[in-house]
Amino acid sequence: MTNLCSLTGIACIPIQRWRHFHYLLNFMLGLAVSALFAAAVMVLIPEVSAFVTSYSLEEVPLEFGGQGFGYLRKLAFIPTGLYLFFIIEYLLLIAPRVFKVGAAIVLIHNGYIPTLDIRSASGQEEQAVAKASSCPCCTLANFTEVKPVAWMILLGDSVHNFMDGIAIAAGFTQSPSIGLTLSLCVLLEELPHELGDFAVLISSGFSIKAALCVNFISACSAYLGMIVGLLIGEASGDGSFYVFAAMAGVFLYISLSDMLPELRRSLEKAEKHNKSSLVVFLLEFAGLMVGCFCVVFVMLYSHSFMH
Numbered sequence: 001m002t003n004l005c006s007l008t009g010i011a012c013i014p015i016q017r018w019r020h021f022h023y024l025l026n027f028m029l030g031l032a033v034s035a036l037f038a039a040a041v042m043v044l045i046p047e048v049s050a051f052v053t054s055y056s057l058e059e060v061p062l063e064f065g066g067q068g069f070g071y072l073r074k075l076a077f078i079p080t081g082l083y084l085f086f087i088i089e090y091l092l093l094i095a096p097r098v099f100k101v102g103a104a105i106v107l108i109h110n111g112y113i114p115t116l117d118i119r120s121a122s123g124q125e126e127q128a129v130a131k132a133s134s135c136p137c138c139t140l141a142n143f144t145e146v147k148p149v150a151w152m153i154l155l156g157d158s159v160h161n162f163m164d165g166i167a168i169a170a171g172f173t174q175s176p177s178i179g180l181t182l183s184l185c186v187l188l189e190e191l192p193h194e195l196g197d198f199a200v201l202i203s204s205g206f207s208i209k210a211a212l213c214v215n216f217i218s219a220c221s222a223y224l225g226m227i228v229g230l231l232i233g234e235a236s237g238d239g240s241f242y243v244f245a246a247m248a249g250v251f252l253y254i255s256l257s258d259m260l261p262e263l264r265r266s267l268e269k270a271e272k273h274n275k276s277s278l279v280v281f282l283l284e285f286a287g288l289m290v291g292c293f294c295v296v297f298v299m300l301y302s303h304s305f306m307h
Contacts, residue, residue, distance in 0.1 A: 022266075023279065023280070023283055025192060026263070026266050026280055026283045026284050026287070027283045027284070027286060027287040028188075028191055028192040028287065029192050029259060029262060029263055029266075029284070029287065030263060030283070030284040030285065030286065030287020030288045030290075030291065031188050031191075031192075031287040031288075031290055031291040031294075032188050032189040032191070032192055032193070032255070032259055032287075032291065033255045033256075033259045033260050033263065033287070033288060033291065034255075034287065034288040034289070034290070034291025034292045034295075035184065035185040035188040035189060035291035035292070035294060035295055036185055036188075036189055036251040036252075036254055036255035036259075037251070037252065037255040037256065037292075038185075038291065038292045038295040038296070039181060039182060039185040039251055039295055040247075040248040040249075040251040040252045040255070041252075042295060042296070042299070043178060043181050043182065043295070043299065044167075044182075044244045044245070044247055044248035044251065045075075045078070045244075045245075045248050047174065047178065047241065047244050048074045048075060048077075048078075048241050048244050048245045048248070049074075049075070074238075074241060074242070074245055075245060076245075077242050077245035077246050077249070078245045078246070078248050078249040078252075079249055080245070080246050080249060081245070081246035081247055081248060081249025081250040081251075081252075081253070082249035082250070082252065082253045083249075084246070084249075084250070085249075085250050085253045085254065086253065088156065088159055089156075089258075092152055092155070092156045095152045146204055146205040146206055147204040147205055150200065150201050150204035150205065150206065153197060153200060153201070153204075154201075154214055154215070154218045157197060157215075157218045157219070158218045158221040159221075161218065161219050161220075161221045161222040161225065162221040162222065162224060162225040162228075163225060163247065163250060164186045164222055164225065165221070165222035165223060165224065165225025165226040165227075165228070165229060166225040166226070166228050166229040166232070166243055166247070167182050167186075167225075167229065167243065167244075167247040167250075168182050168183050168186060168222075168225075168226060168229065169225065169226040169227070169228070169229025169230045169233065170229040170230075170232060170233045170239075170240040170243040170244065170247075171183075171240075171244075172230075172233075173229070173230060173233025173234060173240050174233070174240055177298070177299060180298055181295055181298045181299050184294060184295065184298050185251070185295065188291060188294065189254070194215065197215060198211055198212075198215060201214070201215060229243065263284045266280055266284070267280055267281055267284070
């Protein structure tokens with residue numbers, strides 16, 4: 001289901017001219033920020049803590065609130081996820097310079113600036129449509145015309161989707177409730193992400209069909225991640241909880257470092273251009289509220305859905 005989000009990017013073609021489209025993106029971005037943050041704070045970190053407290057207190061020292069050093073050892077993996085994603089983002093940031101790529105769209109290396117991405121594609125939309133009607137899905141001739149920065153975006157998406165797959169699979173090995181909640185969070189996060197990615201792929205030289213094709217292939221790395229997550233969850237009793245701790249760091253980093261600043265930039269941009277920043281604020285705040293509500297709702301009622 002989450003992989004189908006890679007195909008929703010084509011929706012940006014007919015609706016990007018809608019003058020209120022940026023309002024929709026503001027709401028969706030708020031939705032994604034809240035869902036990822038709520039999943040980390042309300043699902044992943046509590047699961048790690050619950051696993052630690054399941055040990056007998058007689059087997060561990062009484063430091064750290066009576067839960068022993070195991071508590072600190074598990075939670076120490078949360079910064080690991082943050083460090084990992086920070087390193088990945090840096091590598092994607094310097095890749096255009098290393099490979100002598102123009103720096104015009106370096107800032108969208110992770111696809112989290114959808115308003116910029118979509119506008120950058122508008123000038124080449126007609127050319128992309130012409131390409132799509134005259135060629136198969138993916139040809140070598142078309143790929144030679146693609147800017148290298150597009151491949152950097154696809155590489156980053158593949159790594160991101162792989163990690164999402166690990167988290168979802170590890171969640172299902174513990175309980176359907178956790179698995180469904182993490183799937184929902186990834187789904188809400190992928191929607192604005194894929195809208196931005198699709199527009200950038202088109203502006204980088206892909207045809208519409210080719211962009212759909214390579215974007216979906218990139219999303220399929222989540223299946224490999226799911227296999228790894230299932231193996232970790234089944235092979236080791238506490239392996240899933242190390243995954244939860246690391247992914248909590250990743251979710252916190254993406255939501256607070258990559259996506260939340262974009263919400264603030266949208267407010268500043270609206271205020272700077274004398275637009276109604278109050279409308280933007282209310283839409284973003286509504287997205288934040290709805291995202292958290294969705295996570296809580298799934299956690300409370302997922303057991304009913306399964307029966």
